[in-house]
Structure formats: C-alpha cells, structure tokens
Amino acid sequence: MKPPRPNLSELARHLGVSIATVSNALSGKGRLSPELAKRIRDAADRMGYVPSQAGRALRTGRSGVLGLVLPDIGNPLYPEIAQEIERVATNAGYGVLIANSRDEIAAQDKAIFQLIERGVDGIVIVPRRGTTVPATACPIAIIDTPTTPRNTVSADHFEGGAQVARHLRALGHEKILLIGDDPSSNVQNARINGMRSQLHEAKEIETIWIVEIEAKGGKSCPLGLAAWRARGFSAFACVSDPHALRALTELQSAGIAIPAEATVTGFDNLQWSSFISPPLTTVKMNMPEIATLALDALVEAIQSREASDDTPSPPVTARKAAVPMELVIRRSSGPAPKEQPAAGISQEESKHA
Amino acid sequence: MKPPRPNLSELARHLGVSIATVSNALSGKGRLSPELAKRIRDAADRMGYVPSQAGRALRTGRSGVLGLVLPDIGNPLYPEIAQEIERVATNAGYGVLIANSRDEIAAQDKAIFQLIERGVDGIVIVPRRGTTVPATACPIAIIDTPTTPRNTVSADHFEGGAQVARHLRALGHEKILLIGDDPSSNVQNARINGMRSQLHEAKEIETIWIVEIEAKGGKSCPLGLAAWRARGFSAFACVSDPHALRALTELQSAGIAIPAEATVTGFDNLQWSSFISPPLTTVKMNMPEIATLALDALVEAIQSREASDDTPSPPVTARKAAVPMELVIRRSSGPAPKEQPAAGISQEESKHA
DNA sequence: CTGAAAGCGCTTACAG
DNA sequence: CTGAAAGCGCTTACAG
Secondary structure (H helix, E strand, C coil), rough: CCCCCCCCCHHHHCCCCCCHHHHHHCCCCCCCCHHHHHHHHHHHCCCCCCCCCCHHHHHHCCCCEEEEEEECCCCCHHHHHHHHHHHHHHHHHEEEEEEEEECCCCHHHHHHHHHCCCCCCEECCCCCCCCCCCCCCEEEECCCCCCCCCCCEEEEHHHHHHHHHHHHCCCCEEEEEEEEEECHHHHHHHHHHHHHHCCCCCCCCEEHHHHHHHHHHHHCCCHHHHHHHCCCCEEEECCHHHHHHHHHHHHHHHHCCCCCCCCEEEECCHHHCCCCCCCEEEEEEHHHHHHHHHHHHHHHHHHHHHHCCCCCCCCCCCCCEEEEEEECCCCCCCCCCCCCCCHHHHHHHHHCC | CCCCCCHHHHHHHHHHCCCCHHHHHHHHCCCCCCCHHHHHHHHHCCCCCCCHHHHHHHHHCCCEEEEEEEEECCCCHHHHHHHHHHHHHHHHHCEEEEEEECCCHHHHHHHHHHHHHCCCCCCEEEEEEEEECCCCCCCEECCCCCCCCCCEEECCCCHHHHHHHHHHHCCCCEEEHHHHHHCCHHHHHHHHHHHHHHHCCCEEEEEEECCCCCCCCCCCCCCCHHHHCCCCEEEEEECHHHHHHHHHHHHHEEEECCCCCCEECCCCCCCHHHHHCCCEEEEECHHHHHHHHCCCCCCCCHHHHCCCCCCCCCCCCCEEECCCCEEEECCCCCCCCCHHHCHHHHHHHHHHC
C-alpha cells in the first residue's frame, strides 16, 4: 500500500533522520558520516526514490532543461544535429525540449518564447534562413555560419566548399555547375562562396538555384542538367546531398554515366549517401564537435548569468568558432572526360532530361 | 530596475489585489468581475508576466511535458514522427522532451527512466526493433505495428504492403523481389507479409534482407540486383525509401532503365522521393493522424490516472488502431517488360552490378 | 555531524 | 466577488 513514489519526507521518516540530512546524503553536499550517507542512499534506491524535478526547479531556479529550435524537423539535415545536441546535453545533465520553427512567419520567435515559458535554462537554435534571432534574457547558442551576427559555432562551410572545389580542379574539371537550393540561406551561400574562391582559374563557373527553377517549372521539375552537360559542364557541385541525389539521378536517367561522363558532389554526408550507386562524394560536418562547443558556450552563459544574478546581462555566447569539415571522396566524382560534345549536339541531348 | 520576470506576488502587490485573485484572473478559474479580470490580464501582459512552470508543476503534480523516445534520431524515418508529435503535443499544451534510445542494449529502458526522472506526464515511444517496452507507472503510448503487444496506434503496414503488391500485379509483374533490411523489424515484416499476401498467384517471389547481404559483403556492398533482373525479376519492392534508392541507383548504374526495364518501389514517402529521377513510387503514412491518435490515447491515460489517484493503475493506451496508408504512384513503377533475357545471358549481366 | 526552518511560485479549497 | 492560508518537494544557510 506504499505510494509508488516516496518523497524526501517519507524517506526521512522511514529512516528516522531529518529531511535535510537525506537531501545532503543524496546530493553529497553537506558533510555527514559515510555510514549514514550510505544507509540513506541504499534506502533511497530500495524505496525507488526519484527526486522531484518540480521541487528542485522551484527551489534552485534552474529547470535542467534546454530548448532546441530547428527550422524544420522534417529536413533530413537536422536529425543529426538533434541527435548530437541530445547526446551532449544528456551528458551535461540537461534534458532537451524540442521546438519546430515551422514555415509560418515569426514561428521561430514564437518557438523561442514557448520554450522560455516552459522554463528552459538556455536555448540552442539553428536559425531559419533569413531570420534574426531575437535578443532574450535567456541564453541562446546559435549554430549557423561564422558570419551570422551572434553565431556561436558552426561548421566551416566556406572551407568545406573550397575543399570540394580543389578536389574538382585536381580531377581536371574546367566547367563546373554549382547547384544551390535557396539563395537566402547563409549556409548555402557560404558553401558556394567557398567553392568559387578556388575556381577563379577554371574556364566556366555558373550557379543555379533550385527554388528559382521550380518557381517556373513547378515542384520537382527537371533541372535541365543534361543541357549543361552538353554545353561541356562536367562537374555538378551541390550544396546538399538531397540536391546531389536529384542531380545524380537526373543525369543517370538521361543516360549520362557517373562518374565517367559527369561528376556529382554533395554536402552533409547523409546516411544514404554511401549506399547509392555510385556512392556520393560529399563533405561531412563534425557534428559531435559542433554540438559540444555550442553546449559548452551555452552552459557557460547559463552559469555566468546565475552569478551576476538579476541583471538582464547580455547572455552572449558568440564564439565565431568554425569547425573544419571533412571531404569524403567516393565514386561519384572522377576525372573530367577528355572529349567534349559539339555545340550542335548539346541542344539535342538536353531533350532527354 | 524592475526584475525582468515578475511573479504573481509582485503583480498582486502592483495591482493592490491578492495573489489568489491574480491567479484566478489569469487562469479564468475563479469567478471575478470582468473588469478586474481584464485589468489584471492587461497588467500581466504589460509587465511581461510569465508563469513559473516549476511552481505550477510542484503544486499541480503535472509537468505539462511529454517524452518522446525514438530508436535512432539519425534515421530518416523519424523526423516526420517527431515533427507531428511535436505539433500535436504543442496544440494540446504539452512540451516534448526527446530521448534517443541509441544502439546500446537497454538504452531504451534507460531513456524511459530518464524521462520519468525529469517528471514527464507521459511518454510516446517508437520501440527499437525486437525490444519490449517495460511496464511503468507512467502512461506510455506505443507506435509500432498492430500486432505489437501494447501497441497504441500505427500505420497499417500490412495493408500498405498489399497495396504495393496489387499495384505491381496490375502492371503485369510476375517475378518480384522483395527487399528488406532487417528481419527482426516488426514494421518491415508487416510490410513484407502484406506484399506476400497479394502475390500467391505470381510466378516467383523472393525476399532478400540487406543486413544478411552486408554481413557477407560488407557495408554498402552491391545487392546484386542486376543478376536478379537477368533472372527475369522485373519488380523490386523495398520496405523503405532509402533501400529503394539504393536499389534504383544500383540498377541505373548497371545500365538498366527505370521504369522501362525494371520497376522499383519504396515506403515512407521521404522528402527526396519525389525529386529523384524517376520519382519514386512509394507508400505514405498518415503521420498527422497517427500522432493525433497516439496523443489522444496518451492524454486520456494521463487524465484517468489522475482521477484514480495513487493506485499504480495499468496506464494502458492499447488501441490496436491501424491507420490506412496511401500508395503514391510515381514514375519509378511501370508495366512489366515483355521480353525476358535468356538464362545464359543473365550470368553475364550480373557482372555489371 | 545532524536538524529546524524558511522559502522558491503557484493553485486550490475555504472563509468572508 | 475577493482574500488569507496551506502546501506541493526541494535546498540552503544557519543553529546546535
């Protein structure tokens, strides 16, 4: 007939000691005799004592919970971030409350406010394209790009792009098409700019944005890559693996062999990128490192805010850290083909796409 | 110099009324004059009052937070679940705490315990393959398959498989290869069994499991699909889109045209499935519906537990609901090719893979 | 080395 | 229609 969840008072009564002593024994704070401490801990285990977060939070003013704001949980890029943040936060003793800044305007601000309402001690946020993170009393760590105003930490997208470009140049590609999705994305621009930074000596570099093509052709319309191939473009460097997948299958469907006749590269090293045929050359973020740095900065900001008490101090976590990315070379990238089709044929071939 | 976050007492003092009245005004519980109520709400807004979750939780015994346990957040299948659970939970006034039952043994139980430690009111869990969800005092909703012991709600994977199979039969396919990943997965087995249920009259049906092939050939080894094609198998029905992607690119790389020479189908309608070439025929879960049903059951269990007080009553949410799936026909599936290669050639062609 | 007491912010009977 | 008071479970000075 015992209640399923004893509290401190019951433990204390059961053991014939005071509440304070039990609390001290379990937290290891107050000095008390090792024997008593052990006796108390054993009893707590035996009786299945689980401390009340609510009581603790009310007393200490800290919830032990962090918020995580992601632009779109459905996006294949974010699960890995979520996973790593969850891992690192759990190790640091924090729980992670998720919030989705959906496609509504200002949803991001709303998500942040809801998290604060729930009493989170801090927030990790991956900002939506083109939004600004509002200043709050609550410490916030931002994961975006090194050039984002209050960015805390991010992958070095620019240098990642540079690595891809150097790889393509080393393979002998002279005419390279850069494929982005949305020009308003900080991350995508950093990657594209990084690629361009190494391609000044190439013969011809063009950038296309998928949202612009889809604005005319409709969702999931062909990108017309066979036409670019016919114009002599032999490398298709995409800002993300899903776009690379789209490019790769579009070229393959048009009868263009990868990598013999065209090279395709992506970004992010998504799970399936190594399983497809040919496996995709891509660039991998060091997510464990990024998550660790973001959380370190956040926890530090939380603690320093505690010290300086009620002053609405700037909960700043800016570090500008840029974590190196790693080029993962797989079979989808190969040497540039020697021969180039004549201009006349190119228009023909574009019809296949 | 005002503190950034006023509490009820400060609001009450500021307005010259009692704490209880402010609480009543904001919660709309106690009856009080509309004018006073409005005055109090306005002041609360103006002063930026945010109620303390900790105080409320301690008093009411409810945290307003739900836990979500996913087998592997990195798996591309789960973001959509997470997104929908988050959406529905937010609508119901709950926050969502995530937990990852990683690849360690018993990590799932640990995740559940940590969530309970954090004081969640209930848990939604998508069980890891082959694990059993422990019985707890905390209400748990399980999303797996209709045949899973305490399953609450799930997609009708069996019927989804049946739909794929009927589609393939209608297209005239006679020799069909079913491609699974892991035979210990409840979901995958349900899908495969559903497909088989409609294929008794087909000429030849075989099932291969990727983990078994990889056990011999190593991670991301070829599946040898060109050899199956050469044996006359014209349809490759996979239990999930990533496997379908693997199959589709492997066939395309071997020079087999999709859908002219082979049909490929997947499951789950992942974001990129409509963007690839050819777009993938797949089966879509009704996630909004599944999330809604799971949450309804969970919230009901939470409330009934509250009513029956301290009895560690069975927090059962079993419903056995099977939400219909929707076949999404795209260009990767087409009529079965008429001619079939001779047996002698098949061995040759298998070398391409 | 241990205990009595205050108080975190809220809600909920209950009294007026 | 409004207020005084108790108490949720914990931690933290402080007193002994």
